[in-house]
Amino acid sequence: MPIIDSDAHVIETPETWSYLSKAERKFEPMIVTRKTGSEEQALIGRAIREYWVVDNYIMPKDLNVGPEATPAAREMRDIPGRLAHMDALNIDIQVLYPTIFLRPCTTNPEVEYALCRAYNRWLGDIWKQAPDRLRWVAVPPVLSMHKMAEELEFARDNGAVGVMLRGLECDRMLSDPYFYPLYDIASELGLAVCPHSATNSFLMYDLYHDDPGFNKFKLATIGAAHSLMWHGIPEKFPKINWGFVEVSAQWIPYLLNDLGIRLRRRGIDMPDDMLEKNNIFVACQVTDDLDYVLRYSGENTLVIGTDYGHADTATEIDALRKIRDDGRIAPHVIDRILDDNACALYGLG
Template identity: 45%
Template sequence: MGSVDADAHVYETEVTWSFIEEKYKKFTPQVTTRTGGAERVGDDGEQMQYWLVDNRWHPKNNNLMPGTTVEQREMRNISARLAHMDELGVDVQVIYTSLFLRPAVRTPEAELALTRAYNRWIGSVCAEAPDRLHWAMVPAIQSMDKNREEVEWAKAHGASAIMLRGTEWERHLCDPYFFPLYELAGEFGLPICIHSGNGSISQHDFCLEDSSFTKFFQPCVGAFHSLVFKNIPGKFPNVRWGFVELGAQWLPQVYMDLKRRLPRFGRRVSENFLGDNNMFVAANIYDDISYITQFVGEDNLVIGTDYGHNDQSSRVDAFEVFRNRNDIDPAVIKKITDENPRRLYGL
């Protein structure tokens, strides 16, 4: 049985930033450690390291998935990554950033420099196995006029998605500011994939000591609701939308809310709630799929391992566990693990 991991990750390395253009070298991230105060240890057992990026710092060797090696997580050794995929029964991975799930930078120029470098690095890495390794490009949100060139380049070099976070630079995803990017997504056949994350410095840092539920999950579910409520998918009928690393257990609640809310505005929720909006959602392997599909059907759910990361959505053997669930019809399992993600990512 084929399978597509709809949510895998790579950890950025010093090699990533070797792709920074010469004129932007001043923005090269630095690796630092704490020299005073309480010592912290990373998930690899070594002293905690941090990326210093545009005068913001972010953990580097933290949230590491057990059962993976540094060569696999950082894609230093593509053969090792592919061999592990074979062990896990995964044919294809769609790879997302780690650093840019949060507001990594402060300024438009730094964002442009580092997202371009990341895209070229991950594009070159995945080019070693283009049939099995696909990737989500990271756009420069504050340089919207530069994104046509970047999306065109990414599409030509194996990108299968455009990644956004639940909030971007103090803007909601329904803001017309993003419409040019959505137009590009439709033109180049790349889905807009909202990955669990937050691009708002003020919102992210306000919740800095909270869990990812507040920092990352809530903005993304709110974005889903707002996109449907404001009929943004209807304005861009050629765009596919993905919602990644959020689970799917929240879908029935959002569906019922919109079913009651929209009639007040002369609209109704479609019976094919996800399909008619070209929306796909990555479920967790422990979600109550039978219950969820009563509301949203079975044709627009996918799953992922969260490969490389270690949090509540992570499960390196997700596909084996999911295939062995006896409460889901095998035909539905086939859709969720293979057919649906291929439609989402245009594989």
């Protein structure tokens, strides 16, 4: 039985942007170092020293970097070292998500397309070094929908198993018809659509400038789950598997209770297996009250990840081991979370 880490991360470096074309070099993100002024604190209490500058917008580079992995492993400069660490953690497959794209980077379609294209080709080359163990989700150029099919087809052909979206994309809810072409393409290619704890709205990001991430990242993504089901988007695109990642699973009972009330007021009965019926999966955390959550989610919809490479509230490098050793839930349910459900979400077969 393979053990699948459904949410691991890569940390981008200048190597990521080496995949920009010659004409796109002018868009390459720049690294700057703080030498003066008051310090900003990273998530684990040390000072932030490096920042990305993307399209004249500055963001911390080392805000959310965990100490459990070596820099070379988390930056994918040492693939054998990454695989050896996975072996030590008893992980067979990691599904890789980005870091820099978890916050808004640009509103310029040309810049966004160049960065997404470079990132996806970097990940494609990483996959080729360990195709049975390192899978990934593509970053779509949402401001260039006319280029979406070509980009996602490349990703699918080079090891991608999904498409990452943020809770808000280009200041739109994920239920907006604007995204229907993306969903059509994902359906045709067999790629999961995976809203990750993140936002791609400068308005919301700046509004919550001093928020630690709960409002601007996590609630945006949980709200996307509600909006998608409320508007019947999974029913419109029944071939898509939806994965809500890095927002824990503790919200499922509250969301389904609220959604059920609203649907009943419209004369619609919500099925008990609402998540499973809509091909919706949720990445849980070992800190979740899983006995309670499972009463609402069912056994076939939860997956789990380590958040490898990061240092936020979702990070637990030993999550896959701890959920098995915890003893709170039945072994067959744990097997589903670690294997069957993750395989179903990402089409790992």
